[in-house]
Amino acid sequence: MQIAMLIVGTRGDVQPFIAIGKRLQDYGHRVRLATHANFKDFVMTTGLEFYPLVGDPKILAGYMVKNKGFLPATPSEIPIQRKQIRDAIIANPAAHGHVHVAEALNIPIHIIFTMLWTPTCEFPHPFSHVKQPAGYRLSYQSVDSFVWLGIRDMINDLRKRKLKLRPVTYLSDWGPKIDVVGFCFLDLASNYEPPEPPLRWLGSGDSPIYIGFGSLPIPEPDKLTRIIVQALEITGQRGIINKGWGRLRNLEESKEFVYVLDNVPHDWLFLQCKAVVHHGGAGTTAAGLKAGVKEQAVELAKAIESEDGVDGAVKSFLKHLPQKRDSEKMPTAPQSTFMQPLLLPVKRCFGMAS
The missing domain is CATH 3.40.50.2000 (Glycogen Phosphorylase B;)
Structure with a gap:
């Protein structure tokens, strides 16, 4: 397969996907990591293909520190962030164009993140300001809705003008399953x-x-x-x-x-x-x-x-690929010594599905 991985964020967001990409490459797949130009040398020295995305992760990090999350402190912050995401294309939750391009190309999409992005009563959304446990589950829908209100015109313009797709009124659920596989570590020390x-x-x-x-x-x-x-x-x-x-x-x-x-x-x-x-x-x-x-x-x-998050992420990716047609054989991962993967099915929310 030819696999494109689109990652928006800081080095901590990019590094785990390099580990996943290298494992997929070991299995014989072609992997291209699309991320900010700041990380070009880091990506290419690992042997993966690189494609630059617009946007400066330092601006994104500064915005999140100033506003303590995704939600802006003042309306004046919104235009700044809109400029940062106008060309986002495809595969962690912060890259808002991924599902639409995948729909236009009719190809599978698998979204992975280093933090919890699925509605739960145990923790609030990582980018919300919610402090009370009673509001934890609602915080996911709140952040989702707020972000969607800020970018829906851009998304629908992309769908109509570039992708020739019908506009959407809301980013609804895309699938029934989530896999929790453990953190994806990239071995740099050796x-x-x-x-x-x-x-x-x-x-x-x-x-x-x-x-x-x-x-x-x-x-x-x-x-x-x-x-x-x-x-x-x-x-x-x-x-x-x-x-x-x-x-x-x-x-x-x-x-x-x-x-x-x-x-x-x-x-x-x-x-x-x-x-x-x-x-x-x-x-x-x-x-x-x-x-x-x-x-x-x-x-x-x-x-x-006892976990191998990289192996778990790759197996999850392959497991959720569309079922093979009679004339095709979908790729699989070779057997490994992966010890007791942590695969926990939980309810689906926007931003993490295959």
Whole structure:
């Protein structure tokens, strides 16, 4: 098969799909990952094909920090985000054109995300402001409806002008099944050769605390850097500060107990640390749990070791393909040593279906 994967978001959104794409490529399929130009080198060094999408993920991240989710704080925010999504085409929930192009081409679509996107009473929608459990399930419909109201004219213009499809009045459910397969980790540590300076610093004392905020924009990076350094000094800890998109600064005055670095594979770095302080992004959270950093994470790390989310995602993709016609044989995944996949059918909502 020729498989196009369209991913909108930050590095934490893109990285798991690289892992899925590489596994599909191993099975003999041709995989092209369409995402923001910021990630071109990252994608191409993994051996996948790349196609650029318009839109800047840093603008999206800044918008979500400012508004604490998808819902805008003021109406003036809506036109800015409309410009960011006008050319979105096909396969995580934030790329709003996927289902329509798939309909026009009459091809299967499989939508995957790193966070819960299915209505439930257990948790609120990840991009909602809902705090009370009574509103958790309703929060999914609320976010869905609000986003749809903001972009429905653009979607229907795309359907009529470009895709020659009838307009739709609402984005209704697209299918009956959801598979929860575990996080899709991309192994970067095994091929990573750390530079000598951080290795020398790591070996010069106790295990440090990692502090980083990934793709989270920081309004006052200089001030936050000073606060972090002061906290480490007061508590007598060594710390690694990851600059990230927040632009945390190099120190004006060198401190022996602080090391500032740029991007380093989390699956290597977190194993060198005693604790991880971060922004709560899906990828960083998963990497911290897998590393078993802090005593409370050890049991979760053991459970994660028994999962293969990449294998589960690929099997889910193949399982939900349309039934084969008599003259065709649909591709399947080879047998693997995947240990007890976590496949939980739950009710369908907009944004996650095959």
